[in-house]
Amino acid sequence: MVDISIKNGRILTPKGFVEGSLLIEDGIITSIGEKEGAEHVIDAKGNIVMPGLINAHTHLGMTLFRGYADDLPLKEWLTEHIWPIEAKLTEDDVYAGTLLGCLEMIKSGTTAFADMYIRMNGAAKAVEESGLRGVLSYGMIELGDEERGEKELKIGKEFVKKWNGTSNGRITAMYGPHAPNTCSSEFLMYVREHADEDKVGIHIHASETKAEVEQIKAQCGMSSVKLLDSLNFLGPDVLAAHCIWLSPEDIQILKKKDVKIAHNPTSNMKLASGIAPVPELLEAGITVGLGTDGCASNNTLDMFYEMKMAALLNKVRKLDPTTIPAPKAVEMATVNGARSVGLDTGVIAEGKKADIIIVDMNKPHLTPRHDLISHLVYCTKGSDVSTTIVDGKILMENYQVKIFDEAEVMARAEERAKDLMGC
């Protein structure tokens, strides 16, 4: 017996929209087309059935910080607000924040995400419970301190060993050295070795701010990307977040090493970091996914918003309205997002894992329906997602979250935030 049938949908496949039914068995898409009948039938009449969105860079524990400190200079924001609170965070706090983030993602159509943060056992526990697909890494900051580096790597390695491949493969792990200006060259090389040894990828921030690139240049005489390349750190398993301040040579290196990039337009705007040269990266043939970054610098996890922002920001940067057309933005948030975080999802096709969402098109702001792909990018909000399925399991159906108690998740997060920050 087939587990789930989604009928009457407009199914977004790599070849365009297919009208009909989609069948799911044992977590896998087994049929797209006319076949019907299953234990559980979902009617998607008039609505879009599409791959769940992939958030390629976030820090879900920071969901507790949403709106805590905005519109501040970067240094003041970090040193006076974010870091002091992070120093107090427990695993329970990160669990509460991550679970709240998972709830928001389930409700806004994100089915997988790449997370880098601290107290990551709390995060992994939340992902385990939430039913989402998580690519998790412990964020290591070493600052050239060898002893600290040993400790950080130990935590990172234990996390990889404990969680990689768990929850039916829903949780995978990466190493998460924070950035080239918060980790020494020696430490980065050491991390590379361990990633090879453990056969996992590496998630890192790179070229996020002009200050970072200038600091590396002053210290090493080269750009952040060139430094990473000189350490033999780069490769197809590296997910580099931001990549804003790049030279043409940097772009060539990223292409040559098949590095994956997470573009975070909203965060880059809110923190005033700059605008990543996304059209140039795409032109070079580099895989670019989209991320929301953490809730302290966005302040939401809505990937529909991020698709629109990616399309808009790059148009105005290039003063060319043809830049990043809607289909490209959808690709970045789905199939390219999956590739960028090392997952074989982001596509609706027979044999693929069933990470699927249904977008409710029966809304005034989605009327009339000239072009559904345009609507997905320029009009749809996360709140238009009615159903979210991950690994063949229904996490939300017809706007009702099934996997856990929504009010409880919100109340726990509110309580933890109150304890931490007195809000």
Add this chain to the structure above:
Amino acid sequence: MVDISIKNGRILTPKGFVEGSLLIEDGIITSIGEKEGAEHVIDAKGNIVMPGLINAHTHLGMTLFRGYADDLPLKEWLTEHIWPIEAKLTEDDVYAGTLLGCLEMIKSGTTAFADMYIRMNGAAKAVEESGLRGVLSYGMIELGDEERGEKELKIGKEFVKKWNGTSNGRITAMYGPHAPNTCSSEFLMYVREHADEDKVGIHIHASETKAEVEQIKAQCGMSSVKLLDSLNFLGPDVLAAHCIWLSPEDIQILKKKDVKIAHNPTSNMKLASGIAPVPELLEAGITVGLGTDGCASNNTLDMFYEMKMAALLNKVRKLDPTTIPAPKAVEMATVNGARSVGLDTGVIAEGKKADIIIVDMNKPHLTPRHDLISHLVYCTKGSDVSTTIVDGKILMENYQVKIFDEAEVMARAEERAKDLMGC
């Protein structure tokens, strides 16, 4: 007997949040604080009660064009897609498109808007029915053709005479000369005379594209703003949309003449027009409101989205995260928006017209609640608005639209779009 009491709200007043009740009588806010009791009581427990948002520049008839032609070069977009369809538009089409736009605005918390379009009797009829507050103008394009100019002004004047001050003052009218490069200097001066005679304002596009400013410069040897000033066209009753390509001298002129500006960040990004120097305009003390522009270039009418975009876009342009902090964005979308379109609303205070919305804060993406003003700008979506009241009349309550049949409005728009464009 008091008509409506909104109790248990966090009421956003010019002095900050006040917890308590808000009373409405004969369309006017009569009490803010402890007084309770009314014919109709709305419980806003835990939620924000705030001024309805003001959309300072839009073309609601174009809501029929949502997603019709995106990601195209400006000239191709206009000449091959928008203009050919506009030539076929009837009053019924504009009625259908405007009503759909009104529905979207009611559902996303916009209570008043400035509209410039064609077949405006259709638009005015829709505004009359919708219960919203509309500042309407017939968009006149004269292209230096005197005969055409006479015809255009006749339509514009008839519209002003027929509609200004109607629907208990909910509808006001302006003259709408399209732009300094689509109307001759003679025509613009002629419009100015008639606006003075009829004591109404003027809504115009200005300095939207680099091409416009270069064309005016080539023809007249000065900027668009300077040209308008040289014609004695500018004044405090002029609402100028976009104002992107401005010199410091232009900004001084706009300040001196107390011209009001409608900033449309999403549209300016989507059409790749450029980034308006909003911090500089605010610094000069100029009143800047926010607009969505029409649905062909946004593609939504969600003013919460526009607040976030205004804050983000200007931060990254200035590479300064303190640019347009959240409270400033709220001001632009409320009290400054009202001023910019010539309305005495946008503020919750005793004696003011009751144009009020309730934002439902009981959502995962609005949790935890460190800073409600930050949440309004960076996290809230139009879909979080539960209740919309205009002129003391409830248009939507607890997510239920009361003023007309939602499905009927959507079906009519879909049908008109199908007839026009075959979608």
